[in-house]
Amino acid sequence: MIKAAPWLLLTTACLVVSACGGGQQRGSFSDRAINRALANAPGAAQPSNVVKAELEYARAARERSLSSAAAEFAGPGAVVHGPDGIIDATSYFAARGNSAAPAQWDPRSVWMSCSGALAVAQGRYIDGQGLVGNYVTVWEQQSDRSYKFVYRLSGPDNPQPLPKAADPEPGPNDIVVTAIDAVAGLVADCPRGGTPMPIAPAVAITDDASQGGRMSRDGTLRWRWEHAGPAERRIIVEWLTSGKWQTGMDQTLPAPQK
Numbered sequence: 001m002i003k004a005a006p007w008l009l010l011t012t013a014c015l016v017v018s019a020c021g022g023g024q025q026r027g028s029f030s031d032r033a034i035n036r037a038l039a040n041a042p043g044a045a046q047p048s049n050v051v052k053a054e055l056e057y058a059r060a061a062r063e064r065s066l067s068s069a070a071a072e073f074a075g076p077g078a079v080v081h082g083p084d085g086i087i088d089a090t091s092y093f094a095a096r097g098n099s100a101a102p103a104q105w106d107p108r109s110v111w112m113s114c115s116g117a118l119a120v121a122q123g124r125y126i127d128g129q130g131l132v133g134n135y136v137t138v139w140e141q142q143s144d145r146s147y148k149f150v151y152r153l154s155g156p157d158n159p160q161p162l163p164k165a166a167d168p169e170p171g172p173n174d175i176v177v178t179a180i181d182a183v184a185g186l187v188a189d190c191p192r193g194g195t196p197m198p199i200a201p202a203v204a205i206t207d208d209a210s211q212g213g214r215m216s217r218d219g220t221l222r223w224r225w226e227h228a229g230p231a232e233r234r235i236i237v238e239w240l241t242s243g244k245w246q247t248g249m250d251q252t253l254p255a256p257q258k
Contacts, residue, residue, distance in 0.1 A: 045116035047185030050139050053147040054107045054121055061103060067093040075140055075148030083230045083255035085209055089152065103127045105135055107183055111237050111248045113216035114190035117141045120223050120237045122249055127256075131156045134253060136235050138214075138223055153225065153235055155253025186248065188220035188239045200238060200245050230255035 053073065060069035070078075070093040078089035105125035112119040119139045126132045133156035139147040191197045197219060205213045205224055213224025219240075226234040237249040 045112045045114060045187045047110040047112050047119065047183070047187065049116075050110050050112065050119045050121055050147055051107055051183050051185075053139060053149075054105070054123070054137065057149070058103070058105050065093075066096065066103070069093075073149055075142065075150045078148070078150045079152075081151065081153040081225060081227070081233055081235075085227050086212065089149075107137075109184045109186065109249075111186045111221060111239050112188065113218055113221035114188045114240075115216070115218045115220075116187075117218070118214070118216040118221050118223075119147070120221070120249070122237075122251075125154060127156075131160060133157050133256070134251065136249075136251070136253075151223075151225070153233060153253060154256055155233065156256060158254050186239070186241070188216075189241055189243065190220070191218070198240060198244050200240075 057069055057073045060072060067090070070089050074089045079086045080089050080092040081087075082092060103125050105123055107121040107123040109122045110119055117140065119141075121137045121139065123135055124132065125135050133154060135152070135154035137149045137153075138151035140150050142148055200215070200219070200222055203222075203224065205211060207213075210228065211224065211226045213222065213236075215222045221240070222238045224236050226232070226236075228234075231254050232252060233255065234252045235249065236247065236251075238245055239248050240246075
């Protein structure tokens with residue numbers, strides 16, 4: 001279960017998408033909406049900055065193309081977890097071409113290290129063909145304090161929601177894809193002087209074709225991926241909270257359409 005930090009509730013503009021082909025709507029976040037997503041969080045770690053990066057990345061993809069947006073927001077060595085494994089991010093999107101329909105996506109949860117240097121965002125998306133699903137993006141803070149993504153994973157719901165007639169108001173079975181009522185900003189515990197920091201559960205990360213990942217420099221957040229085929233693309237996020245290591249997310253996503 002994800003619990004939002006009591007000091008951070010990021011509210012953004014709301015857009016409801018009906019879970020059907022005919023009822024899907026699209027919209028874009030204005031500068032004003034992005035600014036509303038920013039909260040005055042104490043300390044160096046501010047998940048709101050990652051929310052801002054996510055929304056700006058999504059807007060750039062809609063207004064230009066996925067390849068152009070990826071070239072702007074991808075960090076050094078950024079990769080996409082595709083159906084067949086890890087692929088260079090800029091090459092992956094460039095190969096899809098500008099004809100690839102841009103996706104709309106919004107974050108729902110952000111896990112961040114104590115220092116704010118590493119963050120993982122999880123949310124929902126809808127693609128140009130009307131498919132809805134989940135995505136995960138790993139963001140790293142750069143020397144200029146901006147955020148660039150270093151890992152991206154997405155997968156459609158299986159099965160997809162059943163088509164239905166568009167309704168003026170969302171029903172109880174509608175899937176909210178581009179609407180975010182609140183983004184949970186979750187910041188890891190900060191080490192205190194003289195207090196031993198709990199050691200993360202032992203996990204071998206080999207960084208090969210089957211798995212990879214990284215621990216934050218301050219040792220408070222760890223993310224890792226595993227690949228055992230298109231239907232076994234797994235992402236795990238662990239963080240230091242309430243004085244112990246806990247699993248924030250453990251999700252397996254099917255492969256997107258090639």
